[in-house]
Amino acid sequence: MDRFLDDLSVGDRFETPTITVDEDELLSFARRFDPQPMHIDRVAAQQGAFKGLIASGWHTAALVMKLNAEAKFLGNTPMLGMGVDSLEWPVPVRPGDVLRVVTEITKITPSKSKPNFGIVSMTSTAYNQDGQIVFVAKPNCWVPRRPASLQSS
Amino acid sequence: MDRFLDDLSVGDRFETPTITVDEDELLSFARRFDPQPMHIDRVAAQQGAFKGLIASGWHTAALVMKLNAEAKFLGNTPMLGMGVDSLEWPVPVRPGDVLRVVTEITKITPSKSKPNFGIVSMTSTAYNQDGQIVFVAKPNCWVPRRPASLQSS
Numbered sequence: 001m002d003r004f005l006d007d008l009s010v011g012d013r014f015e016t017p018t019i020t021v022d023e024d025e026l027l028s029f030a031r032r033f034d035p036q037p038m039h040i041d042r043v044a045a046q047q048g049a050f051k052g053l054i055a056s057g058w059h060t061a062a063l064v065m066k067l068n069a070e071a072k073f074l075g076n077t078p079m080l081g082m083g084v085d086s087l088e089w090p091v092p093v094r095p096g097d098v099l100r101v102v103t104e105i106t107k108i109t110p111s112k113s114k115p116n117f118g119i120v121s122m123t124s125t126a127y128n129q130d131g132q133i134v135f136v137a138k139p140n141c142w143v144p145r146r147p148a149s150l151q152s153s
Numbered sequence: 154m155d156r157f158l159d160d161l162s163v164g165d166r167f168e169t170p171t172i173t174v175d176e177d178e179l180l181s182f183a184r185r186f187d188p189q190p191m192h193i194d195r196v197a198a199q200q201g202a203f204k205g206l207i208a209s210g211w212h213t214a215a216l217v218m219k220l221n222a223e224a225k226f227l228g229n230t231p232m233l234g235m236g237v238d239s240l241e242w243p244v245p246v247r248p249g250d251v252l253r254v255v256t257e258i259t260k261i262t263p264s265k266s267k268p269n270f271g272i273v274s275m276t277s278t279a280y281n282q283d284g285q286i287v288f289v290a291k292p293n294c295w296v297p298r299r300p301a302s303l304q305s306s
Contacts, residue, residue: 029215032215032219033215033216033218033219033222034215034218034219034222035219035222035223036222036231036232037231038231038233048231056215056218057234058211058214058215058218059215061211061214062182062185062186062187062209062211062212062215063186065186065187065209065211066185066186066187066188069186069187069188069189070188078189078190078191078201079189080191081210081242082241082242083239083240083241083242084237084239084240085239086236086237086238086239087236087237087240088235088236089234089235089236
């Protein structure tokens with residue numbers, strides 16, 4: 001069922017399924033977008049500070065987007081990211097890690113200029129298989145109110 | 154030439170070459186990581202609010218990382234992203250857009266616990282071919298001081 005701004009409350013909490021970090025994808029993402037030794041060179045990474053390959057932080061961010069997008073918390077209602085208040089990568093993500101995401105709504109701000117929309121502030125936290133927090137993001141999304149045609153009569 | 158924390162100053166400004174946003178990559182990135190109609194479906198995107206396909210914000214972020222990483226402002230000195238204070242996508246990125254990035258150092262904070270390192274705060278701004286700002290990020294990176302073995306004697 002599609003959900004709209006009207007259906008959301010501060011404190012609502014959404015959990016995603018898991019995804020396993022694939023080493024080939026980790027390498028190909030980093031070769032294209034973040035070609036640093038710790039992300040693309042198994043030997044150099046093994047000898048470096050992290051004792052092995054770690055994912056580009058932007059690959060982790062993209063995997064979190066994937067988990068959230070595929071979970072379709074709002075059904076087919078479009079959610080547009082306007083910005084993110086902060087991003088952190090407290091623990092490295094490694095090949096074979098199993099990630100899952102918990103997203104919680106922290107604030108809902110009706111738009112003053114466009115009364116059919118509001119800004120939903122969230123905290124998305126990604127955990128690895130050991131329960132360690134590997135990624136925290138605080139996105140702000142633009143979410144429509146329920147169209148008048150769908151109001152219950 | 155490799156550069157270290159000691160070589161950086163607040164106000165230093167780095168410019169990257171340009172990159173053209175490829176429609177096939179825009180689609181394949183979004184199919185994998187951000188499968189929403191405005192990013193993956195040409196027809197639905199044309200009929201939607203943006204009147205055409207737009208890049209996933211995470212694809213834009215990854216392209217900015219690529220431009221910054223390949224520009225190698227510090228030579229081969231490793232720079233580790235610790236987090237980002239804010240991300241914004243004020244204008245959509247479309248297939249064929251030509252992006253370039255300007256990165257400016259805004260703060261340098263020597264580490265208290267690890268005297269051989271410091272935190273460099275930056276603002277990375279991406280512009281399109283019309284000079285519009287399409288992306289702003291404020292990353293904090295962990296940068297080493299010049300090793301004693303490389304000090305000028």
